[in-house]
Amino acid sequence: MPDLKQAVLIAGPTASGKSALALALAERLGGTIVNADSMQVYAGLRVLTARPTAEEESRAPHVLYGHVDAAEIYSTGRWLRETAGAIADVTAAGRLPIVVGGTGLYFKVLTEGLAAVPEIPAEVRSSVRERLARDGVSALYADLTVRDPVIAARLMPLDRSRIARALEVVLATGRSLSDWHGEGTQPALAPERTVRVFVTLGRAELVSRIEARFAAMLQAGARDEVRALAARNLDPLLPAMKAHGVPWLIRHLKGEISLDEASAGSIMDTRRYAKRQHTWFRGQMKDWPLVPADQALARVLTDIGR
Structure with a gap:
């Protein structure tokens, strides 16, 4: 196990091969893989969230x-607490923590800290x-502009999740949420x-992999x-109910759309998400090296001294 490095952190867009890279490194370096994907925490969605088999x-x-039930809202704060504990346990056992996933905010709070917003x-x-x-979201946004105009000005008026969170x-x-951020x-x-x-792929190859x-x-x-999942009649606003593919396949199972339509919608959502992941990292995590997928294993081994 390396003496100088505490952990390997692997991010990248969905379907870029992050999990395969993490597994190859874990087998080679004696590592334990720690999840950093906000959807792969949920039980019952192993296939649809591309969890390891x-x-x-x-x-x-x-x-x-x-390890989280679909009826729960899994927060970034909880992930950070659980991950910090997991990294400590893995290190104490003499293994290398390999943190892998596509949720950029998780990596940001892991290496930069978390705003002290209470539960x-x-x-x-x-x-x-x-x-x-x-x-509707417009009514909440109007309320937020009165109660927290600083944060409201930073948000898109139709950003349901962030508007609800700020309110x-x-x-x-x-x-204000901006106060807590300090x-x-x-x-x-x-x-x-x-x-x-941050693992990268050419656009055409990434789209082909997603499909x-x-x-x-x-x-x-x-x-x-x-x-x-649909049989549980959970709140459609829960994170697990918005996992890529879930809303479209629920509509298909209800007979509202064909399987081809559900597939096309799910794939398009995933493509857009992959683009947002890349854009977010370039803007928020500028010191992370962008490494082509076919070079990532060699790059990590070199950086870690192997």
Whole structure:
């Protein structure tokens, strides 16, 4: 195990081969893979969220995968606490933590710290979500512009999730989210003690992979996963209910659209998400090296001294 580096951090757009890279490194370096994907934490969606298979999990230890019920809202703060604990445990066991996923915010808080926003009471969150469903995002945005004009000015008027989150914070704490951002925690990992890569692919190859992967997901039982999830009649605003493919396949299972239409919609959503992931990292994590997928293994081994 390397003496100078605390962890390997692997990010990149969906379908770029991050998980395969992490597994290859874990087998070669004696590593444990730690999940940094906000959808792969949810149980019941192994196929549709492209979680590692049982066979892959047998080849190296994996933690923080599939351990959260779909009825829960899994916060960035909870992920950070669990990941910090997991990294400590992995290191104490003499293994190398390899943190991998596509959720950029997770890597940001891991290496830069987290704003000290307290937990939002369940009743406040429920009230805001009910208002969002009943009155629409425009009504919430109008309320936010009065209660927290600084944050409202930074958000797109139709950004449902961020508007709801900002309103929850100001209602629960009486303070602007911008105030809380100035009172953060210390980073769990010092950036200089990590090896970091953002895996990249050419646009055409990435699109081809996304299309092929969704077809494989359907063959592997994605519809059955969504059918079981839909049978629970959960709030459609829950994160797990918005995982790529879930809304479209629910519409298909209801007979509203064909499977081809559901597939096309799911693939387009995933393509747009991959583009947003790349744009976010270029803007927010400028010191991360962008490494082509076919060079990433060699780059990490070189940077870590192997």
